[in-house]
Amino acid sequence: MRFENTGYESIKADLNRLDEVMNEYGLVRAGQWDYERVTYDRKFELKEGIFYLRVFGHAVEGDVGADKAVIQLMKPLLGKHYYPHGVEYGEGESFPKSLVTQCEKILSDVKTEMAKFAI
Incomplete structure (x- = not known):
């Protein structure tokens, strides 16, 4: 599941x-x-399965390995883990509403905090 309109x-x-x-x-x-x-990953273990909130980014300046980089963030995703295949983000996936709401809150709080220092 892709989180749209987050501004990330x-x-x-x-x-x-x-x-x-x-x-x-x-x-x-x-x-x-x-x-x-x-x-960046946050793991959620629920009765419905294991889910990951993921925020991806790429360096627009510098080098991640040297810990000196400016990161451009991308749209956050929520995926469900399937053993042994990995994490699926597809449209056919079902995500608990409470989890989606919790992830939206986390993303909003992170964005608010990052606004204080974003480049």
């Missing part, structure tokens, strides 16, 4: 500050990066 596509931020804010809201980068891209 217009946000550019310093990687280190972005890491701090995302971590405050449970969105973790961990090892999910390369020199040009980052992925």
Whole structure:
């Protein structure tokens, strides 16, 4: 599920500050990066399954590996994990309404926090 109209596509931020804010809201980068891209994940384990809120970004300046980059964010996604295949985001997926509402709140709060330092 793609979260539309979040305004994330217009946000550019310093990687280190972005890491701090995302971590405050449970969105973790961990090892999910390369020199040009980052992925922040928050895992939700519910009776309906395992879901991931994902925020992707790519470096428009600098190098992620050197921890010196400006990241352009992309539209956030919500996906459901299927073992052993991975995470599916397709239109045919069903997501609990309470989870969607919780993710929308998290994304809104993160955006508000990032507005204080966005480039």
